[in-house]
Amino acid sequence: MTTVPDQAQVVVIGGGIIGCSTAYHLARDHKADVLLLERGRLTNGSTWHAAGLVGQLRTSASITRLLKYSVELYSTLEAETGLATGWKQNGGLRLACNRDRWTEILRQATTARSFGLEMQLLTPAEAQDLWPPMDIGDLVGAAFLPTDGQASPSDIAQSLAKGARMHGARIVEGVAVTGFETAGGRITAVLTDHGRIACQKVVNCGGMWAKAVGRLAGVSVPLQPVQHQYVLTEPIAGVTPTLPTLRDPDRLIYFKEEVGGLSMGGYEPNPITWAENGIPDGFEFQLLAEDWDHFEPHMCQAIERVPALQHAGVKQMINGPESFTPDGNFILGEAPELKGFFVGCGFNAFGIASAGGAGWALAGWVMDGAPPMDLWVVDIRRFSGLHRDDSWVRARTVEAYGRHYTIAWPHEEYASARPRLVSPLYGRLKERRAVFGSKLGWERPNWFAPEGTEPGDVPSQGRANWFDAVGDEHRACREAVALFDQSSFAKFEMRGPGAAERLEWICANRLPREPGRLAYTQMLNPRGGIECDLTVARLAEDRFYIVTGTGFRTHDGAWIREQLEGADAAFEDVTEGWATLTLMGPLARDLMAAVSPADLSNAAAPFGSVREVAIAGQAVRALRVSYVGELGWELHMPVDAAGPVFDALMDAGERFGIRPAGYRAIESLRLEKGYRAWGADITPTDSPFEAGLGWAVKLKSGIGFLGREAAAAVAAAPLKKLLAGLSVADPAAVLVGRETILRDGVPVGYLTSGGWGYTVGRNIGYGYIRNPDGVDPAWLRDGRYSLVVAGDEHPADLHLEPLYDPGNARLKA
Structure with a gap:
């Protein structure tokens, strides 16, 4: 009979490699009272049939660090637990079959050096010396990471589970989660088919089931299971146990040694989703039906790379579902909908490589209330309400899967499931030949194609087809006037008797002292890192308007709400209610004078002011602020007013040389001006003083604020x-x-x-x-x-x- 405890400090749901790693690190590093629940048996989902390649290099320094930690852990785990892991540090090869791929590899080699990871660049002949069975007739070059390797996923998971038990964790199999109890927006208990378990925190490591588990708690977990196939061959001459793993991304395939033969699979551009209406009951240690027709292109590519495959016997085809996400990154962190409910899932076919580091990071996040490093690229708060739409998630995830091995072109945009969210000016901008990008579902103009040019991006490793057009937009902003549609900005209002006092506590900079003023400010976490980077405008004594970047809507909104507990203040997301036009350039004031009767002189409307003005008979909230380094205003207005205001500005702006401009011009303009970008130049692990933003921290004011002690310590050292x-x-x-x-x-x-x-x-x-x-x-x-x-x-x-x-x-x- 299964015995289930009635309480635990932390309940981990899911006994795959991620759940086992999280439980292991919670018990080993934090001495937490951990209970891991598995509805079937350990490793029964995706873990048991995963291919087991372990590569370390990613475009994020933090994610690369997590993968390096996995390698370090796997190399010592067997000695700790006595259970074999199948870990083999045989290195990893990555091939380039064309010049664009070779440029990508050269950039990856630079990234590896930046992140402290050894990566060797090889000639085709040198690559063949390491991997004799392959044909190198089409190779331009290759890269070799000697510390990459391969492992047995089930064995690692079982070893982590044993290690978790050795450090005091309890693991119970055959227990299904049926629901949750909450109080005051916080998790209080897990409900199971074996009874209620009181707890302080929950970690959803449910793998393919994580979406369904999240819904039981009202938490959105955007992922989609996708069929992934690979084959295992009979022994092949020249395939030795020391053969490195091999990725051939131009052919969309990978290889690893398996008992003298090869394991070979790939990432096709037309993947097949699975369980669109939910995973069938009882799906445990099961595979899907073989689909040789779908796999045939991979097999043909593999035979061209390894001619011996033409005569090798195939022992087995594995067709197993794996969880993928809409942006190809996994999901970690505390859910914005529910305090104490954490998520670790959606590992996009590199869960084995990630598991050690992800479990370590997630355990620290659970116990400390904050990630141990900058993990924004995998933070669950990077998603929004859009990601509750299963059909949208499915369409975008299919594209993300199909890109797994394609060249990562600079500035490349996703094409699927668009358009979804558009500003009221979308049609007008499209008529002016806008080339749109997508951010959190919003269509945003990246650049405007001149007449006679194709309005679309052409991928390039060098200067892209839009380079000159963006330069013209840039110069219009510097020399005349440019108009940007930034309606996708996330916008919030805070109001109430306690709003000013609580905002003063949350903001690192001084709050605007009187209505009609705004402040640029960071919001710091208790460690003094930059949690948010935004502007706060004071509309009245007890009413504030907060503007932040499109992609940070969920993150910043959740952060602010968390700090409002107990405050006499209301907080509302008003993003869809307000359009934003940003008018910038040395002639911006002249143009404003032509369309508005308001006095917008420097005396009446200085930098950092907010005023309501009339344009084309519409009430417009004019914020004198800039992210491009020129005179100008952010013009915020109800969405119904956007069309008339845009038309008035463009019509009157003709004599001033006005030009519609896009986000790529903004990027160039802000780089010249030295403005920081949150998530890149500034993150929750960076102090304002390290980022050159100490001038925006009110240490000398004597006013208390969140993160003050940590900020003062950084400033003093x-x-x-x-x-x-x-x-x-x-x-x-x-x-x-x-x-x-x-x-x-x-x-x-x-x-x-x-x-x-x-x-x-x-x-x-x-x-x-x-x-x-x-x-x-x-x-x-x-x-x-x-x-x-x-x-x-x-x-x-x-x-x-x-x-x-x-x-x-x-x-x-």
């Missing part, structure tokens, strides 16, 4: 890192971020963002320069700098002030 600008004159270099920063030839960091500055005529990047002995401006200026870009070293100039208008004369004109 020597900094170990400092964000700096670097520019490269050579136009042949193309900065996209993650390029290695060298100081006197020694790596000291990497770029967090990069692009081209059209006004200054240089590549511009930003990144943290690190030194364990301390970083200050004098030390920074004393060095000689260069950037490693796609394998080539380029001399770079250091900039501690903005390259453009460092005195803000144009901004405050």
